[in-house]
Amino acid sequence: MVTSTLNPALLGCLAPAKLNLFLHVIGRRPDGYHLLQTAFRLIDCGDRLDFHVRTDGSIHRTTALAGVPEEQDLVVRAARRLQQYTGCGLGADIAVHKHLPMGGGLGGGSSDAATTLMALNHLWRTGLDRHTLQTLGLELGADVPFFIYGRDAFAEGVGERFQPLALPPAWYVVIAPGVSVPTAEIFSSKDLTRDTVPIKIADFTTSTTRNDLQATACKLYPEVSETINWLAQFASARMTGSGACVFAEVKDELTAQDIVDRCPARWTAWKARSLAEHPMHRLSE
Numbered sequence: 277m278v279t280s281t282l283n284p285a286l287l288g289c290l291a292p293a294k295l296n297l298f299l300h301v302i303g304r305r306p307d308g309y310h311l312l313q314t315a316f317r318l319i320d321c322g323d324r325l326d327f328h329v330r331t332d333g334s335i336h337r338t339t340a341l342a343g344v345p346e347e348q349d350l351v352v353r354a355a356r357r358l359q360q361y362t363g364c365g366l367g368a369d370i371a372v373h374k375h376l377p378m379g380g381g382l383g384g385g386s387s388d389a390a391t392t393l394m395a396l397n398h399l400w401r402t403g404l405d406r407h408t409l410q411t412l413g414l415e416l417g418a419d420v421p422f423f424i425y426g427r428d429a430f431a432e433g434v435g436e437r438f439q440p441l442a443l444p445p446a447w448y449v450v451i452a453p454g455v456s457v458p459t460a461e462i463f464s465s466k467d468l469t470r471d472t473v474p475i476k477i478a479d480f481t482t483s484t485t486r487n488d489l490q491a492t493a494c495k496l497y498p499e500v501s502e503t504i505n506w507l508a509q510f511a512s513a514r515m516t517g518s519g520a521c522v523f524a525e526v527k528d529e530l531t532a533q534d535i536v537d538r539c540p541a542r543w544t545a546w547k548a549r550s551l552a553e554h555p556m557h558r559l560s561e
């Protein structure tokens with residue numbers, strides 16, 4: 277990350293991906309949103325964003341993103357919401373260098389929005405505390421508050437109530453099966469299990485938990501199921517979030533690289549390491 281005080285800017289800000297190490301659906305709210313229990317883990321791959329302050333108050337995305345018009349981009353919506361909430365007269369040019377697959381269950385759009393809220397709160401000197409940024413973030417998407425919280429977490433509610441989770445560092449293989457899974461489609465499925473018995477944080481292990489969204493995603497998108505079956509030859513494999521990406525924890529970087537090298541060319545595989553803290557964490561208190 278590069279900062280400049282003469283021409284206020286933050287360059288190369290990481291918007292890291294997340295994995296849902298497990299995800300249980302334990303109920304549903306009257307507004308249709310689902311009550312979850314999940315373990316969020318930050319990993320060291322993600323999108324990169326550049327921010328340049330504008331003095332005319334306008335907000336622009338300076339890069340193209342196929343399928344996402346500027347006005348609908350979570351980055352632009354996050355910037356506008358912060359501006360509106362604080363009454364700040366400054367604007368920004370925002371470049372989004374996309375690396376994470378969209379509809380991948382890695383939280384890319386949400387992480388872009390969280391990075392935007394943290395970066396502009398710093399550049400605009402609007403001084404919102406972390407909790408207020410999380411509240412604004414929740415208006416944009418259920419995953420956004422986690423990225424502002426900024427460390428591994430056991431999450432409840434719709435995914436916005438956190439307890440810190442102390443996890444040892446780990447290596448992962450992540451595979452994108454080449455399909456995009458819309459989150460709303462999975463949550464609206466008739467077949468979804470919505471009554472998993474709540475667990476306590478102390479009871480969390482990956483072997484006694486599962487992803488309740490996985491069966492539905494596999495039924496609607498057979499490529500997800502195929503990818504899980506392929507990865508399961510090497511290690512315990514699971515889908516993250518509402519899919520489509522799947523992941524497995526492996527013992528070290530060499531093992532991760534070996535699996536990545538063997539991955540069929542029709543999918544995209546990469547190795548990732550856990551991230552102890554969001555790189556933007558220190559910008560907000």
Ligand SMILES: C[C@@](CO)(OP(=O)(O)O)[C@H](O)COP(=O)(O)OP(=O)(O)OC[C@H]1O[C@@H](n2ccc(N)nc2=O)[C@H](O)[C@@H]1O
Nearest residue numbers: 308309310381382383417418419434459460463517518519
């Ligand atoms: C499933 C999870 C798990 O971390 O991640 P992804 O797979 O999307 O990355 C999240 O709960 C997704 O968060 P996010 O992607 O921000 O979802 P939102 O934009 O808020 O919601 C998209 C749609 O999913 C449904 N939804 C989302 C979250 C939730 N707890 N219950 C729901 O029913 C709602 O129908 C909503 O209209």
Ligand SMILES: Nc1ncnc2c1ncn2[C@@H]1O[C@H](COP(=O)(O)OP(=O)(O)O)[C@@H](O)[C@H]1O
Nearest residue numbers: 349350377378379380381382383384385386388
């Ligand atoms: N900056 C952004 N990056 C990715 N997706 C975005 C962005 N802004 C809006 N979206 C919309 O959000 C949807 C979900 O994207 P994403 O967060 O990448 O997936 P997921 O919720 O499965 O992790 C996309 O399909 C896209 O329509």
